[in-house]
Amino acid sequence: MKGIRRGVWLAALALLGTGCGEREALELAPGLVAQAQAQTEEAQADTQTEDLMKPRPVAKPVGLALEVDNGVGTPLRVRAGQTFFINQIDLRAAITATEDRGVDGLRRTGDFASLAWQGTALADADPTFSLNADQTTYTRRRFYRSSHWMQKPSIITVMPVDARGRPTGRVIPLNLGSEDRRKFSDDFFIRRMRAIQWTRDCGSATSCAGAHAFEEEALVEVRNARTGATTFSLSPDTRALLVDWTARSGAPYRIPVEQVQSSTWSYGFNIDITPVTPPRADGTYAPGSEVTFRMTFRDGAGKRLHPEGSLPTYNEFLSGQVESGLQYYRGFSDAATTYYRRKHRECNLSASIIGPAQSIQPLRNIVEMEDFLGPEESISIGTPERDGVYAQAMTVPPANKLFGGAYDPTHAGWDAPVRDTFTNKLPLNAEPGTYLVTVKARRIYLGEDVAASRTIEIQVGTRQHTEVELTTGKCATCHTEGGELGKVLHALDNRATCATCHAPLAFELEGPIAVRTHFVHSRGRFDAPLQQCSSCHVKQETTQRTSKSACLSCHTSYPESHVQKFGPIQHMYVGGGRESFQQCTGACHKTHPGSGF
Known part of the structure; x- marks a missing residue:
């Protein structure tokens, strides 16, 4: 349409420029000129409408995620004119070794060599080795803490600079605090500093004798900025952020910054769940029926992140083709470990159902790996007969394609189309009551790394709403000021839904929510x-x-x-x-x- 309008208008201009006077031109082609003028006005109106619909800076400050790997800052693209605060920082240093030195090599070489490594001690070791992709060797993990740099309070400053390194704005100080939250007030709800030794060529599931492929890794993870975080905006000439850490003061990291004037989507992340299968006339679903739900992922302005009916394939995600920032499981390339390593970066997108509410309880029966690789997309987690509650879950893409592709040399499952729907088969003996349907996901877009979850309720076998009786509570006593359950973890504050996915898995026995809660709170900064x-x-x-x-x-x-x-x-x-x-x-x-x- 724009090309047609332009052609009509140029034709009218040509008539005006053929030597005839303006009056003669209008007499020769009054309809043509009138059409051109009308279409120009329409085009201007369309342009104004398009401008109004373009994503603009949002009023609410956006949390930025900063990352540095082995001294190199991950480039940051952000929306120009936006107000920000620092919500997450990940620093990593790693070296390889051919002999077992624990993590002692990190004090001699690498990006963290200048840190105070005195006091380093083995805190936990996982003797449950994981089978490697070659199906013949295993990986062992050892976790180290108590180094002086881990224990001592420290500060990170962030300074915006131009292309010549000159400041373009004020310095933003960020207090990382200490291991004991009660002794030092800090700016982040979650603070974790540790070192990990990976032995990647153990000959058996119980012995690493003769191993020679070691990796020593040190990590700083701070996230979930506390209420009242310092906000800032970037001047147009800002080209980088200089990140200086007092633990290695005087050697700031440089994170390149690109500011984009317009973007396809807005900041923010929301999820909709819509039942595709209609309920019966009384608003309930019958035991034994199949119920399909549609999940829709949107930005903060409500715009879809994907076309209706489909989601990106896993290979599209891996190759960086998902412009919207919707995330899939990243564990194949960036292994997450409960409490000790980057669980917030696992990004496992999933959908689940559990019920009835009055029967929800911890699930203790082990879910086998075969259940993840079987023909069904939804995985049975709990059954009424065995667990006293019905629970099903599905990863997106489905586990048989996602994890199956990892074991398939051709990775064919990673190219499989992905639907935006999931189906649950209610058991014939489903107990009447309220069932909870949940979708959780993560989005990383223009510097913002944010989780979102959504839970809806359906009635099965009865219109009577039923309630869950949780055996734990009082979480809000500590989870405040940026650490609310609706912000940390999966950004999910309905704890009744946790048991659905958090059952013991054959390849991850620490799956149950009770296990994780005990472990994290016993090792962390629980008051x-x-x-x-x-x-x-x-x-x-x-x-x-x-x-x-x-x-x-x-x-x-x-x-x-x-x-x-x-x-x-x-x-x-x-x-x-x-x-x-x-x-x-x-x-x-x-x-x-x-x-x-």
Whole structure:
């Protein structure tokens, strides 16, 4: 249309310029000129409409994610004219080695060599080795903490500069605090500093004798800026951010900055879930029926991030073709580890259903790897007969394509089309009540790294709304000032939905939410005494189910009598192997010293 309008207008101008006077031209082609004028006015109106619809800087400050890898800043593209605050910083230094030195090589070479490494100690070791892609060797992980640079309070400053390195704005100070939050007020809710040794060529699942492929890695992770974070905007001549850290002061990192004037999408991230399968006349779904849902991902202004009916393929994501910033699982190239390594960057997009609400409880039966690689897209997590609750989950792309592609040399599953719908088959014996349907995802776009979740309810077998009775609570006592559950993790504050996906997985036994909560809070900066179970548990009886996973997800040791009876600790998250979720006994541990009950 624009080309046609331009042609008509040029034709009219040509008539005006053939030697005839303006009056003669108008007499010769009054219709043509009138059409040109009308179409010009229409084009101007269209342009104004298009300008109004173009994504503009949003009023709310946008949280930026900064990253430096081995001294090199990851280039940052941002929307010009936007107001920002620093919400996330990831610093990483890594070296390789051919002999087992723990992480001692990091103090001699690499980007963190100048840090104070005194006091470094092995904190946790995972003797459960993971099978490598070659199907013949295994990887072992060891986790180190307590270095002086990890313990000592430190400051990061961020200064915008032009192409010549001259300041273009004020310096932004960021307080990283210390391991003990109570002793030093910091600017981020989550602060984690550690070192990891990876042994990548262990000959068996229990021994690394003769190994010679080691990686030593040090990480700084701070995220979820506290309420009241310093906001700033970038002047048009800003070309980089200089990031200086007092732990290695005087050697600032340079993060290149590109400011874009217009963008296809806006900042922000929202999710819609719409039932495609209509309910019965009374608004309920019948047990035994299949229910399909559509998930729609949008930016903060409500614009779709994908066409209706489809989502990007996994290979499109891997090759950087997803301009909207919608993320898929990144664990194949950037392995995440509960608490110790970049779990926020795993970016596993998933959809799930659990119910009925009144029966929701922790799931302790192990989900096998075969369930992820089987023919069904939705994975059965819980069944009424076995678990007392129905739960299904689906990764996006589906696990049989996502993880199946990793084991397929051709990676054919990674090219498979991806739908924006998922289907759950309700069991014939589904208990009547309210069922919770959830989609969680992550988006990284123009410097913003943000999670989003959405939960809707459906009624199965009854119109009567039913409620979940959670055994833990009081989370908001600590999760405040930027650390609210609606902002951290999956940005999901409905804890009733957590049990759906967080069951023990054969390849990730630490999956259950109770295990992760115990582990993270016992190793992290939890303010209350660890033995005080009443800080989180609402009833004493909820602390009395004893198992290896319940006890050893928090405790790092147990008495020799327990070693003799239950075996040595073999897993840093759950204590042992597949038996770790079975109840040890109903006769012991009726009380916990200092529990508060």
